[in-house]
Amino acid sequence: MVDGYRTREEKPMARIRSEIETPVAHSDGLEWLLHPITPADFLHTAWEQQPLLISRAQRDYFQDLPGLDEVDEMITTTMSGRRIVEDDASRLVRTDDKGRISQRDFRITRAGVPDIQDIYQAYHEGHTIVLNGIHRRSSKVANLSRALEATLHHPVGVNLYLTPRHSQGFDLHVDDHDVFILQLHGTKVWHVASGLSPATEHGKRPLSDIELRTMTLESGDSLYIPRGFPHRAQATATSSLHLTVGVHAFRWADLMTEALRLLADDDAEFRSALPPGFLDREIDPENVARLGNQLAHALTDESLARRARQSLGARLIGAGKAAPGGHFRSLDRLARLSDDSLVRRTRTMYHRIRSGPADVAIEFDGNFVSGPPFLEDALRFIADHELFRVDELPEIGNFHSKAKTDLVSRLIREGFLAVADEAPEGNHAT
Incomplete structure (x- = not known):
């Protein structure tokens, strides 16, 4: 005892x-x-x-x-x-x-x-x-x-x-x-x-x-x-x-709450006011049941569930944390960046690709880099690999190879990538 x-x-x-x-x-x-x-x-x-x-x-x-x-x-x-x-x-x-x-x-x-x-x-x-x-x-x-x-x-x-x-x-x-x-x-x-x-x-x-x-x-x-x-x-x-x-785990209730918020953005009925004096009288059970059925049906819609997940993911991306050390060294080396340069992700972190008809973006740590849709293959490669040489990137549209160094340079300036120390010869994409 x-x-x-x-x-x-x-x-x-x-x-x-x-x-x-x-x-x-x-x-x-x-x-x-x-x-x-x-x-x-x-x-x-x-x-x-x-x-x-x-x-x-x-x-x-x-x-x-x-x-x-x-x-x-x-x-x-x-x-x-x-x-x-x-x-x-x-x-x-x-x-x-x-x-x-x-x-x-x-x-x-x-x-x-x-x-x-x-x-x-x-x-x-x-x-x-x-x-x-x-x-x-x-x-x-x-x-x-x-x-x-x-x-x-x-x-x-x-x-x-x-x-x-x-x-x-x-x-x-x-x-x-x-x-x-x-x-x-x-x-x-x-x-x-x-x-x-x-x-x-x-x-x-x-x-x-x-x-x-x-x-x-x-x-x-x-x-x-x-x-x-x-x-x-x-x-x-x-x-x-x-x-x-x-x-601080996201709960099923958080996902459903986010889905309901998104549904209300799309459906004016969910945004309508409760009847005046509702605190002193019973709310119409038929109306509650009807809206509940609409919500249950909407939750089976994968597009709504995906948007709700993306909203929760945005909270991870927006969370403020101390910056990793040593990035000024990478910025100093930008002038020497070439197709042969070895680059790496600055740190392990949650990041994601957001694509749409007009643009594509990589989102990370309170920041993002966006551009035309033809950048999507290159951005997905970058998102999936922690270490690679610039020339290992997929081709970027019909542009000259300098487009690869331009994209990598931008991601270094924004803090997602860093110039890595040299490693033995060979394929470096990991």
């Missing part, structure tokens, strides 16, 4: 142990996050169903992500201005041994930056430092967020938690989104609900009735917690630094 909640020691619902020597690059997104378990196995056995602990016995697995020594700089150089701090809701949180929680925002100096000395003092007193929206401040984290969105097609945000030793941030609580916990430094003990039905049915059961299981994360370990599973965590004899990668 721990603070009134039932627990079981070290019996996670699903657990993977691995001895790993060489991690895969985190540009692979979900595969890197789950290694050595495969994404297919994860989606079949854990996604929305049960927590999954991956114990890697490799403390430096997350060495490419921000570490303990970077937290101070991240607070003071990427959070200037009261508005930014309030929007991201970064704060100090502490739960004492009696379950009482206290939290407050960072204090802001006259210079408009967080008071780092006040944060140091709060940390010394046992407060957890919570930095929300790290994917907007760190290019390393942004690259991981983009890569996951490219695979999952759901929005991904990342928060950072630094907890002093023998301390606890939040008490037992429920998140409305799925999370991956990436332990970057130290050790943290997690108590996570078990024996629950799938995540889509969670959130109504009293927390006092929840059975908890205990699992320990060490540096390099990952933990997946489906939305709706109550959980809490405490640092041990050392401080703990972890990232919470939140997957």
